[in-house]
Amino acid sequence: VVDPASGEELRTLEGHRNVVYAIAFNNPYGDKIATGSFDKTCKLWSAETGKCYHTFRGHTAEIVCLSFNLQSTLIATGSMDTTAKLWDIQNGEEVVMLTGHSAEIIALSFNTTGDRIITGSFDHTVAVWDVGTGRKLHTLIGHRAEISSAQFNWDCSLIVTGSMDKTCMLWNAVTGTRVATLTGHDDEVLDVCFDYTGQRIATSSADGSARVYNAETKKCIAKMEGHGGEISKICFNPQGSRILTASSDKTARLWDPHTGQCIQILEGHTDEIFSCAFNYKGDIIITGSKDNTCRIWR
Template sequence: MKLKRFLLRYYPPGIILEYVQGGEVKTKSIDLLDLNATTDVGALVEDIRKAEPLITASRKDQVVHLILRLQEKLGQPVDHKFHLFKVRPLSLFMIFTFAYINTKYLCILKDFPLKSSIKYCQQHLSNRDTDLPMRVEIDSRITTTTKMHGSTEVCLSFNLQSTLVATGSMDTTAKLWDIQNGEEVVRLTGHSGEIVALSFNTTGDMIITGSFDHVVAVWDVGTGRRMHTLIGHHAEISSAQFNWDCTLIISGSMDKTCMMWNALTGKRVAVLSGHDNEVLDVCFDYTGQRIATASADGSARVYDAETKKCIAKLEGHGGEISKICFNPQGSRILTASFDKTARLWDPQTGQCIQILEGHTDEIFSCTFNYTGNIIITGSKDNTCRIWC
């Protein structure tokens, strides 16, 4: 094996090693999820060198420099105030979810009159992107021209590698599609209720599905084999997600709880309770150290993933919270609500930092871009709003 170059990843912090083995270019990542402003970089690099033979003594200074850059980035204060930049009308479309991959965001649209239509547009965002609007590409390979499911598609998820898209349907199946050619790759069958949640793990070799049959299933992406069935919720699943290192899974349910599972064994680790109504969305921060839950009771909660204790309550919305996410730095939480507002919160204190107002109907979805300086919100008012 011969090291070719290093690639730096800011969120979550890590270094990607690009190397050549047998004439083939491969990559492996060194995750630095615990890196902070007080980390002893010299000692950390020595530990990395002991565990990774690709990093020789001649590369030590280069690795130190890269980690110092990461440390500086993580130490930058996040006090950005967001202002409405643009409103994009979407005609007959209703936004039901957003997702982004690396420096792209994907706007997922659900077509009212055409039941089996899912389209997405990609807008490229990078550290240099300062003037909007930017180039927008419409990819119509997976649209009504492809019969995706036997019934309405309910949810959608992309893998981190940007090679596969998964769709979940009311027909109780999920399908994995090749993004390049739009062809079906794998079909996941076995649920007895509609599939409403999908999430790939970081490496892209596993995916979880959450269903109205009260069950979360863990699948092998390559074969479509069901690896684990997570049984414990007493009502419909609303959301499910892996943490970054793929060791844990969280699931939210209409039974008012969030459950934590061991992703390798399928065993339940903890039950996170406290909400007075259905849990509608759950997420990890990008290091997997904190969990956020959003509920129909109009509140959100933040839990420590290690202690399983609630560390903050986010209260102030006037309606149920449909979506919740951390910014890439983990220093802010964004919520979308049926009260027509989105809100920014401090996850440590639960204090509301900013209210994003302007939508005229319920907000169903929201997300940050990769660097955390742009927010997109999507509403039942048939618009998406870009905040920066």
């Protein structure tokens, strides 16, 4: 746990017995941290003291993705054992197990109201689940290769999915029907996201480019080209006025989502960048790299 203002290390969370692969704050509260590990456990920590509240045990293979619900009452974990589990933050108990995928789950996302969760799997499908009962409501079938990412828009009316089949698909979250297939990339789509209003979709690809689509017209409105390698992560700033991409070419880039123009290249990492994010205000960027460092940019 690091103070972004000074770069000073505040706390070290120790206890996992293997790679820590997934991590999250319980935003917007920010007082708890969840970590998911190849040791098949998830741990819940105090962000303030570093104390471990609970160790969630039950998965039979590596945990590769996790998420808090917005209400900060549940943690969802997705595993290579093909299941996802929902855990009660208060008592540390398993609430429900989501079974039905035939391959590892690599993406999951709660909707904002917390009554639905989606899971994306290497079995080429995304499933929509009822959080209260653990019942599968829809299976989103259409992609012809592994899912790379899946997300609800803010009002929970749409789901966007990205796949290794080079496409991105838009789905009606209520009915589970496909609304559109967004094409244009020449290689695997590695990441997809909505802006905060849910009006635009950004995609990043192994072809080294990123794209912005209008969620209503389903048309590509901007192409972002210039990276010299695959783009593994893409995100909008909270205001929706900038896009950030992280690439294997060792740089991150800031773009104008309206024009697709590159505004700034963030250089300094000595190996590929696999993660990037804005803070809530949108005035700080963090990047994570295979060079074993994180960098904070203002």
